[in-house]
Amino acid sequence: MNFFLIFIFFTQINVIYQQNILPEHKRRHCKALQTLDIMEYALPMIRRILKEDSEKIRQEYEQVFTSLKGGFLFTCPEGWLYHDDNCYLFTTTKTTWQAARENCLSLNADLAEIINERDSYFVKSELQRIYNQEGVPKYSFYNLGGTDKANEGEWIWIRTGERIRFTNWASGEPNNVGRQEHYLTVGGTRHKWNDINHSGKCRAICQKSVGLRSVP
Template sequence: MTEADVVYSDIKFGKGKTNEITSSSADTTYSEVKISKTKDPAVLPGDDSNESKTESSLTVALLVVAVLLAAATIALGVTFNRSTQTIQLLQKLQDEALKRNLTDRLCGTEPNNTLTLMCPKDPEVKRNETYPRCEEGWEHNGGKCYLFSTNGSSWEKSRDECKQLGGDLVKIDSREEQGFLAERLRVKMERAEDKFWIGLTDSKNEGDWLWVDGSPLDRNWTFWRSGEPDNWKEKDPDGEDCVAMGETGKIIESWTDGSCKTEYKSICEKEEEVGLYTITCV
């Protein structure tokens, strides 16, 4: 212990009887006591500024880690939500594509048979579904099936042939249907003069046009060629009481009246069928 670490102090001890206080200098004894300097007992070892800094740094680090974990959790949640939405969208598109594919492939099949298809997932999946269908040779559009005859026949004979197949000569109810038929005829017409009988006639009463189901022609849905109908009697004294369509270069307005005895091709129509099918994906 160095001299600098020693504190000198004078302590006076008084002589006297018990419980009596001394006051004279003769009764006083001096003693020298050395007291070494020590640190303030209130200050604990290691409780300094460096330790405080360490604790502050640790707190900051923990806060940073907590923030990063929270951000990662949010990012994972957003990613999972987007992935779920994507999967649902893909499933919907897949189902719609499968139905469209089945609608095309079911033509010509018999009800209650089994279809084996190549599916993108879930092998050996079997399920019963109902799908619209048209028989082989018939074309599907808007809930109906159409057959474009390639043989020339009179209007009455053409209608009989359609009935034998479960339908009738076509009844046109909308501009969309007329457009569909006109576009198909552009492909099927072999010659410019080719015509196709439709189910419209005024044979019962001249000028009163009726469809084959007995309903009158809606004047808002007529698609006559310019100048038609004209009931021309040059070739047939009975006039022109039946309607055909199929003018080259005409998309919509292509109806013309003609002699019901003329041998034209024809368009048959019937409702689509709905069958129950067991589908096996492999």
């Protein structure tokens, strides 16, 4: 509907242009400036509408759980979200980090990794969508696959053992309260990272590669 309104809006401007500006050569410059003023006023609104529609389309697309790429159908199980050739599950049960990982492993997945800005934006967007749902506790934290248990201060992704390079820590984090906070979470009001101890209970984000199926 928003795209239809935008189309009508531009059509009306075009009609005004053809009926008033073209026949009146002497006032062409003035009318053109008026049209530019209208466009300058309308563009922020148009950008907002397009951004909202783009986000809505993205979410609806992810709910289909499929992405077609070069002759293969990339699929995610029902309830999982597709992003960048991976499938993500945002759980609702609060558990310890270790229990969360065991649950992900039982689903042929592991705790999620946020390795770049694209991943961070995806997680932030989904968390905000979850927070906006009626009845959902606001600003919950979710377990991720990062830990510095083996060597304090050296954060790695548990699945690969690779050092964490991209970070999005909240101010003052990681602070290793009581010298026992060795596990990575994301959430809160600004969707930032935090470290927690082995007994802290959070929801979790599981991640696994998409399934592959040849397209006939």
